[in-house]
Amino acid sequence: xxxxxxxxxxxxxxxxxxxxxxxxxxxxxxxxxxxxxxxxxxxxxxxxxxxxxxxxxxxxxxxxxxxxxxxxxxxxxxxxxxxxxxxxxxxxxxxxxxxxxxxxxxxxxxxxxxxxxxxxxxxxxxxxxxxxxxxxxxxxxxxxxxxxxxxxxxxxxxxxxxxxxxxxxxxxxxxxxxxxxxxxxxxxxxxxxxxxxxxxxxxxxxxxxxxxxxxxx
Amino acid sequence: xxxxxxxxxxxxxxxxxxxxxxxxxxxxxxxxxxxxxxxxxxxxxxxxxxxxxxxxxxxxxxxxxxxxxxxxxxxxxxxxxxxxxxxxxxxxxxxxxxxxxxxxxxxxxxxxxxxxxxxxxxxxxxxxxxxxxxxxxxxxxxxxxxxxxxxxxxxxxxxxxxxxxxxxxxxxxxxxxxxxxxxxxxxxxxxxxxxxxxxxxxxxxxxxxxxxxxxxxxxxxxxxxxxxxxxxxxxxxxxxxxxxxxxxxxxxxxxxxxxxxxxxxxxxxxxxxxxxxxxxxxxxxxxxxxxxxxxxxxxxxxxxxxxxxxxxxxxxxxxxxxxxxxxxxxxxxxxxxxxxxxxxxxxxxxxxxxxxxxxxxxxxxxxxxxxxxxxxxxxxxxxxxxxxxxxxxxxxxxxxxxxxxxxxxxxxxxxxxxxxxxxxxxxxxxxxxxxxxxxxxxxxxxxxxxxxxxxxxxxxxxxxxxxxxxxxxxxxxxxxxxxxxxxxxxxxxxxxxxxxxxxxxxxxxxxxxxxxxxxxxxxxxxxxxxxxxxxxxxxxxxxxxxxxxxxxxxxxxxxxxxxxxxxxxxxxxxx
Numbered sequence: 001x002x003x004x005x006x007x008x009x010x011x012x013x014x015x016x017x018x019x020x021x022x023x024x025x026x027x028x029x030x031x032x033x034x035x036x037x038x039x040x041x042x043x044x045x046x047x048x049x050x051x052x053x054x055x056x057x058x059x060x061x062x063x064x065x066x067x068x069x070x071x072x073x074x075x076x077x078x079x080x081x082x083x084x085x086x087x088x089x090x091x092x093x094x095x096x097x098x099x100x101x102x103x104x105x106x107x108x109x110x111x112x113x114x115x116x117x118x119x120x121x122x123x124x125x126x127x128x129x130x131x132x133x134x135x136x137x138x139x140x141x142x143x144x145x146x147x148x149x150x151x152x153x154x155x156x157x158x159x160x161x162x163x164x165x166x167x168x169x170x171x172x173x174x175x176x177x178x179x180x181x182x183x184x185x186x187x188x189x190x191x192x193x194x195x196x197x198x199x200x201x202x203x204x205x206x207x208x209x210x211x212x213x214x215x216x217x
Numbered sequence: 218x219x220x221x222x223x224x225x226x227x228x229x230x231x232x233x234x235x236x237x238x239x240x241x242x243x244x245x246x247x248x249x250x251x252x253x254x255x256x257x258x259x260x261x262x263x264x265x266x267x268x269x270x271x272x273x274x275x276x277x278x279x280x281x282x283x284x285x286x287x288x289x290x291x292x293x294x295x296x297x298x299x300x301x302x303x304x305x306x307x308x309x310x311x312x313x314x315x316x317x318x319x320x321x322x323x324x325x326x327x328x329x330x331x332x333x334x335x336x337x338x339x340x341x342x343x344x345x346x347x348x349x350x351x352x353x354x355x356x357x358x359x360x361x362x363x364x365x366x367x368x369x370x371x372x373x374x375x376x377x378x379x380x381x382x383x384x385x386x387x388x389x390x391x392x393x394x395x396x397x398x399x400x401x402x403x404x405x406x407x408x409x410x411x412x413x414x415x416x417x418x419x420x421x422x423x424x425x426x427x428x429x430x431x432x433x434x435x436x437x438x439x440x441x442x443x444x445x446x447x448x449x450x451x452x453x454x455x456x457x458x459x460x461x462x463x464x465x466x467x468x469x470x471x472x473x474x475x476x477x478x479x480x481x482x483x484x485x486x487x488x489x490x491x492x493x494x495x496x497x498x499x500x501x502x503x504x505x506x507x508x509x510x511x512x513x514x515x516x517x518x519x520x521x522x523x524x525x526x527x528x529x530x531x532x533x534x535x536x537x538x539x540x541x542x543x544x545x546x547x548x549x550x551x552x553x554x555x556x557x558x559x560x561x562x563x564x565x566x567x568x569x570x571x572x573x574x575x576x577x578x579x580x581x582x583x584x585x586x587x588x589x590x591x592x593x594x595x596x597x598x599x600x601x602x603x604x605x606x607x608x609x610x611x612x613x614x615x616x617x618x619x620x621x622x623x624x625x626x627x628x629x630x631x632x633x634x635x636x637x638x639x640x641x642x643x644x645x646x647x648x649x650x651x652x653x654x655x656x657x658x659x660x661x662x663x664x665x666x667x668x669x670x671x672x673x674x675x676x677x678x679x680x681x682x683x684x685x686x687x688x689x690x691x692x693x694x695x696x697x698x699x700x701x702x703x704x705x706x707x708x709x710x711x712x713x714x715x716x717x718x719x720x721x722x723x724x725x726x727x728x729x730x731x732x733x734x735x736x737x738x739x740x741x742x743x744x745x746x747x748x749x750x751x752x753x754x755x756x757x758x759x760x761x762x763x764x765x766x767x768x769x770x771x772x773x774x775x776x777x778x779x780x781x782x783x784x785x786x787x788x789x790x791x792x
Contacts, residue, residue, distance in 0.1 A: 085617055094648075095636065096648065097637055097638040097647070097648035098638045100636075100638075101638045107635070107636055107637060107638060108637070110635060110636060111620075111621070111633065111635065111653055112633070112634050112653075113624055113628065113632060114631075114632045114633075114634075115628035115629060120627070121624055121628065124620060124624060125620060128616075128617075128623075130616055130617045130619075130620050131620075
């Protein structure tokens with residue numbers, strides 16, 4: 001028996017069934033949506049590593065989905081003015097400041113970056129360690145760029161979200177979590193395509209109201 | 218002729234302490250009460266200053282491996298006709314080239330000799346650079362042109378860990394600049410200088426042995442006029458000690474009084490006030506590149522030493538710069554300017570070099586670069602940030618201003634910005650762009666509490682508001698007036714995350730979200746809502762364009778307008 005225990009304690013061994021286990025899985029950041037939290041390993045967005053959100057429509061609710069977690073990050077007391085920053089790299093439209101404020105985000109610490117190459121800007125923001133979260137809209141044609149980004153996220157403690165097209169979901173990716181978003185008559189549907197340490201699932205979230213789902217902070 | 222009196226006058230051991238009875242007979246005897254100051258002077262003598270200054274100003278004299286390593290270098294003085302060697306490097310000296318040798322003779326010895334012209338400006342610049350570095354050790358620095366700098370170091374010895382360590386640090390700092398100094402430490406500036414000139418690296422902390430040590434120095438160390446030295450030599454006076462034995466009045470009469478004063482000052486019998494060196498207030502430096510540089514990568518490396526010097530210069534003054542102007546000088550085309558702007562005043566060489574590399578990588582060179590010129594903007598008080606002990610553990614390496622300037626260096630200044638909410642009822646005007654770093658100082662604008670962002674047909678409501686104000690009604694009445702019984706209002710709830718302004722459509726604004734989208738089209742002066750799943754940005758844009766086309770052609774059905782009767786008080790009340 002003891003040999004099995006030793007084997008199970010081996011760090012190279014990954015136990016798929018053990019979701020959110022106290023030993024193997026680090027705790028995630030709460031998403032603010034209980035239904036989604038239940039389906040994610042660690043009970044929330046992964047604390048480290050790249051998160052990919054696949055959607056073909058801007059405005060489908062992709063920002064609303066992230067808002068509670070971002071608001072919590074924005075207000076985390078870092079004891080240092082440099083942290084708690086959010087960076088948006090190459091957003092397709094202007095994020096709407098009044099809405100962000102209403103969601104509880106400190107827009108004074110929202111860094112907007114336009115221009116190409118977006119992946120370079122994302123990597124810089126991640127490696128600087130000055131940001132708490134980096135959201136990026138970038139197209140990756142080769143896997144190396146994506147791999148670089150994943151490495152940068154592993155070295156930082158910042159939440160990294162990459163928005164890509166649904167078609168890109170067919171390509172392999174080093175991301176820790178990949179979710180596809182779809183809008184239906186009943187609201188937003190989240191398909192968990194890939195989740196390291198978790199399982200593929202589909203969550204019906206309904207109409208999002210990030211202000212009401214704000215994570216207690 | 219005043220005779221030499223070797224038997225009666227002895228070299229004084231403590232010139233400052235013994236009283237001077239009756240005018241004294243020897244030149245070494247003091248007349249006035251000696252200055253009882255407690256100073257210690259370090260002399261930095263640069264024996265190879267001519268070549269070192271040329272090395273600093275041109276890349277040619279740099280001992281580049283595989284390039285000029287075998288070629289000996291000599292410098293000639295153009296003012297003297299350029300025919301006489303005034304300095305030579307080790308290779309030239311080893312071949313037998315000496316100072317004062319005719320250039321033709323030197324060329325006969327070494328046919329492949331690299332001959333450079335002396336540059337008085339570069340020599341002065343070298344001396345100032347050495348003095349500027351030295352200010353890091355003591356505030357009292359004195360220039361001794363052409364080849365020496367004096368430092369008063371009594372107060373600094375303890376800080377730097379004693380005489381030996383202090384001298385070692387000074388030497389190391391100077392050697393990192395590419396100069397090979399001779400250092401001597403004595404209680405008087407002139408004695409230090411004389412020792413250093415003679416290559417005697419002494420460290421005398423008290424005056425006790427000063428005069429006896431000085432006595433052994435040859436007279437050449439004082440650099441008196443050649444004629445005087447010749448006549449002294451003819452008298453058999455060859456060392457400082459010999460001079461000190463001569464009677465004072467006769468010595469002063471026969472030779473110059475300045476020479477007697479110099480002896481007094483060297484031995485500490487007379488005060489030796491000096492004018493302190495004041496470093497420059499602005500920084501501007503030019504460096505010739507030889508050979509010319511064609512690619513920007515090598516250019517970045519060539520600029521490295523310039524940046525290092527600038528930063529040590531700034532460090533001394535606890536200053537930083539936020540604007541740096543690099544000029545790349547070409548032969549015939551106008552210079553290329555690379556202007557670096559920093560988010561905050563900085564004096565970090567690494568940060569400047571990184572930004573410069575980034576900018577140079579994007580710069581097109583119209584031709585080979587022959588020289589680099591660096592000019593600083595005005596000096597500013599740099600934010601001296603205390604380092605974070607746990608910075609590495611937390612993985613934090615750069616601050617946000619640094620990140621911003623790095624992104625701006627590559628993407629452009631306008632590419633990095635921030636947004637801010639503005640208390641305004643029109644959704645398209647309820648936010649503004651701005652400089653992200655300036656927002657930090659502002660207070661966060663309190664926005665409408667609760668669900669916000671409601672809009673109404675703002676042109677109409679504005680008119681009503683104005684009318685109401687003119688009529689002298691209260692703000693409450695104005696709110697009532699603005700109740701849009703006949704107008705339209707669209708709710709863009711707090712979930713509307715995007716604000717887009719599609720150029721093709723000409724719409725004022727729209728916002729979209731998963732449930733519904735709302736827009737206000739300034740072209741058609743109507744607002745519309747869109748239900749899911751058509752509420753994507755592109756769908757709204759297309760729909761608005763179609764609406765406009767219909768309206769212009771006035772054949773299709775009128776715009777569908779959503780009417781809501783929601784109270785708008787929260788929107789219109791002034792915050």
